[in-house]
Amino acid sequence: MTEYKGTREAFAAALLDMAEEHPDIVMVSSDSVKAMRAVPFADKYPDRYLECGIAEQGAVDAAAGIASCGLTPFVGTYCGFLTMRACEQMRTFVGYTNLPVKFVGVNAGLLGGEREGVTHQFYEDLAIVSAFPNYSIFTPADPEQCYEAVKAAYETPGPVYVRAGSGREVDVYPKGAPFAKSGITVHREYGSDAVLFSNGFVLDRVIKAADLLHEQGVDVTAADINILYGKDPSEILKTMAISDQLFTVEDHNINGGLGSYISRLATENKPAFVTRIALTTYGESGPAKELADAYGYAPEDIAKKVREKIRK
Amino acid sequence: MTNEQIQEKARKLRFEAVRMVYEGKDGHPGPALSIADIIATLYFDIMHIDPKKPDLPDRDRLILSKGHSCPILYAALNERGYFEPKVEHFNLRQLGSKFQGHPSMRSTEGLDMTSGSLGNGIAVGCGMAFAAKAQGLDYTTYVITGDGELQEGVIWEGVNTARGRELDNLIVFVDRNGWQSYKSIDYTIGQNNVADRFRAFGWHTQEICGHDIAAIKSAVTIAKSVKGLPHCIVCDDIKGKGLSYMENNNAWHKGVPTDEQFRIAEEELGGAEK
Numbered sequence: 001m002t003e004y005k006g007t008r009e010a011f012a013a014a015l016l017d018m019a020e021e022h023p024d025i026v027m028v029s030s031d032s033v034k035a036m037r038a039v040p041f042a043d044k045y046p047d048r049y050l051e052c053g054i055a056e057q058g059a060v061d062a063a064a065g066i067a068s069c070g071l072t073p074f075v076g077t078y079c080g081f082l083t084m085r086a087c088e089q090m091r092t093f094v095g096y097t098n099l100p101v102k103f104v105g106v107n108a109g110l111l112g113g114e115r116e117g118v119t120h121q122f123y124e125d126l127a128i129v130s131a132f133p134n135y136s137i138f139t140p141a142d143p144e145q146c147y148e149a150v151k152a153a154y155e156t157p158g159p160v161y162v163r164a165g166s167g168r169e170v171d172v173y174p175k176g177a178p179f180a181k182s183g184i185t186v187h188r189e190y191g192s193d194a195v196l197f198s199n200g201f202v203l204d205r206v207i208k209a210a211d212l213l214h215e216q217g218v219d220v221t222a223a224d225i226n227i228l229y230g231k232d233p234s235e236i237l238k239t240m241a242i243s244d245q246l247f248t249v250e251d252h253n254i255n256g257g258l259g260s261y262i263s264r265l266a267t268e269n270k271p272a273f274v275t276r277i278a279l280t281t282y283g284e285s286g287p288a289k290e291l292a293d294a295y296g297y298a299p300e301d302i303a304k305k306v307r308e309k310i311r312k
Numbered sequence: 313m314t315n316e317q318i319q320e321k322a323r324k325l326r327f328e329a330v331r332m333v334y335e336g337k338d339g340h341p342g343p344a345l346s347i348a349d350i351i352a353t354l355y356f357d358i359m360h361i362d363p364k365k366p367d368l369p370d371r372d373r374l375i376l377s378k379g380h381s382c383p384i385l386y387a388a389l390n391e392r393g394y395f396e397p398k399v400e401h402f403n404l405r406q407l408g409s410k411f412q413g414h415p416s417m418r419s420t421e422g423l424d425m426t427s428g429s430l431g432n433g434i435a436v437g438c439g440m441a442f443a444a445k446a447q448g449l450d451y452t453t454y455v456i457t458g459d460g461e462l463q464e465g466v467i468w469e470g471v472n473t474a475r476g477r478e479l480d481n482l483i484v485f486v487d488r489n490g491w492q493s494y495k496s497i498d499y500t501i502g503q504n505n506v507a508d509r510f511r512a513f514g515w516h517t518q519e520i521c522g523h524d525i526a527a528i529k530s531a532v533t534i535a536k537s538v539k540g541l542p543h544c545i546v547c548d549d550i551k552g553k554g555l556s557y558m559e560n561n562n563a564w565h566k567g568v569p570t571d572e573q574f575r576i577a578e579e580e581l582g583g584a585e586k
Binding site for chain 2: 051
């Protein structure tokens with residue numbers, strides 16, 4: 001198994017680890033092979049690496065063409081350049097055709113883009129992809145989960161979008177932990193005062209918030225949602241049933257991501273108060289930790305919002 | 313197939329395309345007639361395909377990048393035997409029909425790719441051409457684009473990739489009929505120098521009359537003999553070719569013949585069973 005650290009390296013490691021066994025795997029690059037840390041794949045399998053240059057729409061089109069011929073292309077680059085610049089190609093030539101193209105979008109969220117600033121921070125990707133039928137949407141919470149998510153993407157029929165970061169993600173899961181098919185992993189079970197749902201690379205902060213709340217006499221359950229809009233949400237509904245106070249915390253715009261998903265599940269299955277902690281503005285440049293703290297993702301601030309809402 | 317036989321196929325396809333639009337009461341007959349000879353030559357002579365095995369791994373591929381021309385492609389697939397039984401009434405653009413307003417590979421047997429959103433065909437074709445090389449298969453990927461859709465930026469993304477990766481198993485026909493939805497190409501971008509642009513991007517480029525069957529056959533043969541470069545065949549075409557009131561009349565970019573106009577089409581194109 002290839003060693004790695006960070007979600008981009010995790011992607012490249014998973015690709016390399018699968019490549020020998022699965023000759024149908026190819027990589028499509030929009031001059032992103034270096035950013036995706038996948039140069040070793042391109043060097044080892046030059047005939048299975050298509051370089052399209054700085055041209056995301058063309059790269060996604062090419063991936064559709066490749067997939068239509070029985071191969072399984074992975075397209076990896078900055079997630080906004082996929083979901084926004086190549087939005088229509090993802091929808092019409094991959095989603096509508098239901099072709100097995102696997103997308104790995106990096107620099108997701110404030111934490112993904114951090115110092116680069118707004119042009120390279122993307123907090124709209126999940127809202128966009130979740131409007132496309134046929135897509136599976138994976139939101140791994142750390143490098144280990146990203147590695148597993150990329151492998152799961154290969155095993156999953158049809159189009160898959162994997163949301164990834166930039167390399168500064170905090171390890172939460174133990175090595176080898178599976179990418180939960182149920183779409184949920186509960187990390188803290190202090191009690192039923194509230195349920196905190198998280199996804200992506202703020203999970204460590206949400207777990208810390210749950211620990212803080214416990215110390216402050218508020219006992220919550222904290223869970224990671226790793227698949228958005230999955231076919232079978234029954235396990236998520238079981239955790240939702242624990243409390244009438246549900247919270248979502250995500251490094252994404254407040255519309256269209258985890259908060260929207262949990263709100264939908266609540267509306268359709270179990271009426272509950274859903275408080276969404278998410279972005280409502282564009283971000284700015286800054287070191288990852290300071291930036292996340294400044295935009296409301298400090299564990300103390302998350303805990304405070306929970307306490308204020310449930311008045312305990 | 314002889315050139316005369318292909319010409320006869322093209323005539324029949326033209327009539328079927330017009331009939332399809334007439335019966336469906338919607339569609340783009342002018343753009344369809346413009347490429348009838350290219351489609352007929354590809355499907356009845358050049359392409360390695362087996363209608364009984366539409367998923368054959370080493371079949372030649374075709375992407376109709378100018379997907380709104382699809383009536384002529386549907387007619388060709390029908391005539392070539394992709395549908396059992398043969399389709400009598402296409403129900404083009406009608407609810408539940410396998411003949412969507414623009415080509416859908418999941419709806420219609422024999423379609424290698426969904427299309428209709430202009431500009432994407434060449435880049436998709438790059439993927440198919442790359443896949444052929446990656447799999448060690450010897451098929452050719454054909455793309456038909458309009459000259460108007462060359463205004464889309466993604467066209468040139470695909471053009472760059474094909475050149476960069478030396479995709480010599482990719483052949484692009486440009487249907488250079490000089491028109492787009494509103495006005496002429498000349499009006500819109502000041503010039504319609506398709507061949508110059510493809511040559512500038514490093515492609516092996518030829519210019520022919522797109523209604524000359526022998527020229528189409530010959531251009532493909534020449535293209536296949538040139539290795540290391542992708543191929544562009546610029547076809548000087550007449551929009552609406554074959555039907556007097558549609559020829560070079562951009563009002564027929566999209567439109568439905570009246571009963572009287574359909575009668576004229578039967579006269580001029582001879583009906584399906586001539």
